[in-house]
Amino acid sequence: MAENAIPVALLPRRRPTTMGAMRRVVFVVHEGFQLLDLAGPADVLATATLLAPPGDGYRIEVAAAGAGTVTANTGIGVEASVPLAGVTGDIDTLVVVGGLEVERHLGLAGQIGRLSTLARRTASVCSGALLLAEAGLLTGRRATTHWLSAGALAAYPGVTVDADRIYQRDGVVWTSAGVTAGIDLALALVADDHGARTARDVARGLVVYLHRPGGQSQFSPALRAPAPDEALRDLLAHIDAHPGADLSVPALARRVGLSERHFARVFTGRTGMSPGRYVERSRAEAARRLLETTDHPLDRIARDTGIGAPETLFRVFRRLWRIAPGEYRRRFATR
Structure with a gap:
């Protein structure tokens, strides 16, 4: 102040x-x-x-x-x-x-x-x-x-x-x-x-x-604070590049060589959100890009981005952005 x-x-x-x-x-x-x-x-x-x-x-x-x-x-x-x-x-x-x-x-x-x-x-x-x-x-x-x-x-x-x-x-x-x-x-x-x-x-x-x-x-890229630690930056890049991979807390903690509890605490402190929330947003961002640039059906997009089912994709979009995936595609498709 x-x-x-x-x-x-x-x-x-x-x-x-x-x-x-x-x-x-x-x-x-x-x-x-x-x-x-x-x-x-x-x-x-x-x-x-x-x-x-x-x-x-x-x-x-x-x-x-x-x-x-x-x-x-x-x-x-x-x-x-x-x-x-x-x-x-x-x-x-x-x-x-x-x-x-x-x-x-x-x-x-x-x-x-x-x-x-x-x-x-x-x-x-x-x-x-x-x-x-x-x-x-x-x-x-x-x-x-x-x-x-x-x-x-x-x-x-x-x-x-x-x-x-x-x-x-x-x-x-x-x-x-x-x-x-x-x-x-x-x-x-x-x-x-x-x-x-x-x-x-x-x-x-x-x-x-x-x-x-x-x-x-x-209308913007993923909302997240920058992570100053190089290892954590690499991990975020891995998450963003491989949305369909195993991105559970145990898998991510093993990747950076930390215990699950310590990893979750460090991740949240450095990024401002929990690992689960970050992964969900990253996968939703990946789904959003596919909606903008491809004609893939919703079930394929949900599967390829690790979200799972079209119903889950719908719930995630409604909760994060208050818009249905189909409506988002109609508004913002660029293909």
Whole structure:
């Protein structure tokens, strides 16, 4: 946590927003931020304002370390109307955006922590969750972020990371997954404020899902923390390359020359998941690639990837990605 981060628990929370007043939304940006992290949610809120009762929409402000032009990752400049230190008064929603270089801006955590005490709720888009964690706002909470940042977020004490969630709400703090997931988050905020019908109308107008099927891992490689140990890296490569092999704990422990108990403890500590869970995800990833690139029937895919039966394949896909294998193939086949 940043040294200048304010102890959030020591500062008073603001009262909830009353109906009939424009809801003030402050977006926090920084140099190199992901433009869609700002533009996507802002468009959702702007569209909701057109549909909301008069005076009950959203008033959007952009703040940064200093007022003036802030350059996004695309090279496009966005005008920050006020420096973070100059933001005062009640805020309905504080939204912290992310970007590939977000860890260069952890020094903003102190001001973000201060602003969160002025806000009814605080949210992050993509890797912006790292700034919330640095400010101490995710301690003792469940959160999500872009799958590339999941390991960095999990390194913060007291943060429980669910890296497959599109967005996560834990009390007054909301977090979302990578980039376009900010749109899903904003739609959820609109539904929370104005009801599902308004959120559905906004989604229809923007031609996006109101509730997209599956989690973010259906769009990304396997979600796992890197393993620094060379022997363990070799073992992970073996698992990924041979999904149909015997990948039981006894077999894997023999391969690295450890007792089963010690192996399970080391594996879980280095990767953040148990051997069984890793093997299941690796096999599911292999099945997913076959669904994308081949016409193999489901029973062959289940057999070749070590999953076993089509029924098990269906259960694994529904549990991991909340989508059936056949539906996944229809959406993402590239052959």
